[in-house]
Amino acid sequence: MDKKGFLIEKAVLELVLTIIGILLILSVMVYAFGLVSTAQVKRNAQTSLDILESRANSLQEGKKVVAKLPGLCKGGEDKSCDWFIAGWSKTEKDIPEQHLLKNVVCVCKGQYEDSFLRARACQNIDSCREIKEASSIIIQKTSFKEFMTDNEGRAIPSFKDYPVIGFESNLIQVEINKSNGVVSFKKV
Numbered sequence: 001m002d003k004k005g006f007l008i009e010k011a012v013l014e015l016v017l018t019i020i021g022i023l024l025i026l027s028v029m030v031y032a033f034g035l036v037s038t039a040q041v042k043r044n045a046q047t048s049l050d051i052l053e054s055r056a057n058s059l060q061e062g063k064k065v066v067a068k069l070p071g072l073c074k075g076g077e078d079k080s081c082d083w084f085i086a087g088w089s090k091t092e093k094d095i096p097e098q099h100l101l102k103n104v105v106c107v108c109k110g111q112y113e114d115s116f117l118r119a120r121a122c123q124n125i126d127s128c129r130e131i132k133e134a135s136s137i138i139i140q141k142t143s144f145k146e147f148m149t150d151n152e153g154r155a156i157p158s159f160k161d162y163p164v165i166g167f168e169s170n171l172i173q174v175e176i177n178k179s180n181g182v183v184s185f186k187k188v
Contacts, residue, residue, distance in 0.1 A: 041072050041083075044070040044071075044072055045072055045083065045107045045109070045127075046107075046126070047069075047070060048069040048070060048072070048085075048107050048167075049105075049106070049107045049127070049128075049129055050129075051067050051068075051069060052067060052069075052085070052105050052107070052129070052174065052176070052185070053105065053129035053130075053131065055067045055176050056105060056131045056133075056134065056176050056178075056183050056185075057131060057132055057133055059133070059176060059177075059178045059183065060178065061178055061179070061180075061181070062178065062179060063177075063178060064175055064176060064177040064178070065175070065176050066173050066174070066175050066176075066188060067173070067174045067175075067176060068171055068172075068173055069167070069171065069172050069173075069174060070171060071167060071168050071169045071170045071171060071172065072167040073167055073168055073169045074169055081166060081167055081168065081169075082109055082110055082111065082112075083107065083108070083109050083166070083167040084107075084108055084109075084112050084118075084121075084164040084165060084166050084167060085105065085106065085107055085108075085139065085164060085165040085167075085174065085185060086105075086106045086108055086112065086118050086121075086122055086139060086163070086164050087103075087104060087105040087106065087131075087137040087138070087139045087163075087185060088103070088104055088106075088119075088137060089103050089134075089135075089136035089137045089138075090102050090103050090136075091136070094115040094116065094118075094119050095119065096119045096120075096122045096123050096128065097123070098123065098125050098128070099122075099128050099130070102130045103130065103131045103132075103134045103135075103136060103137045103183070104128040104129060104130055104131065104137065105128065105129060105131055105137060105139075105185065106122040106127050106128035106129075107127060108121040108122040108124075108127050108128075109121060109127075110122075112162050112164045112166075113162065118164065131183055133178075133183075134178070134181060134182065134183040135180070135181030135182060136181070136182050136183075137182075137183055137184075137185075138182060138183070138184040138185070139163045139164060139165060139184075139185050139186075140163075140165075140184060140185065140186035140187070141161040141162060141163050142161065142162060142163075142164060142165055142166060142187055143159040143160065143161050144159065144160055144161075144162060144166065145157055145158075145159055146158055146159070146160050165185060165186070165187045166187075172187060173187070173188040174186065174187055174188065175187075175188050
């Protein structure tokens with residue numbers, strides 16, 4: 001009886017240790033995958049910024065071009081994407097400090113609901129590029145679906161416009177237009 005009890009305890013202990021080992025391996029794999037996917041999103045953001053900069057700087061007066069940019073957000077029903085395209089003209093007062101006296105287009109991650117939050121999200125020196133051949137920059141306003149709460153606590157959808165272009169999980173198209181020195185960006 002003692003020997004059987006010892007063997008059962010040993011088998012249970014081995015099973016528990018095996019399960020713990022498997023869980024540790026799985027958690028390390030999930031963590032590593034998260035790091036890889038985060039690095040890929042950052043590379044896609046830099047690629048998007050490279051495309052926007054090169055297309056805008058090479059655009060001739062009176063012309064327009066469509067830039068195709070990779071998605072930066074999770075797929076599915078997750079609507080919490082916080083990657084966006086913003087831009088500032090050198091004369092604007094709320095431009096991120098690192099980009100004063102420059103016309104810039106930026107690909108940023110953060111909140112965009114007001115000008116201070118947008119500028120703060122784009123503070124990273126690598127998140128913006130100068131558009132040298134522009135007298136000013138315009139980002140066409142995009143409508144975003146938001147939910148307000150009524151007096152009874154029910155969510156009511158509403159739309160708000162912000163001067164940003166939001167990224168999605170799939171490819172987005174941005175039209176870049178140059179007219180009278182003004183370079184404008186709008187989602188197609």
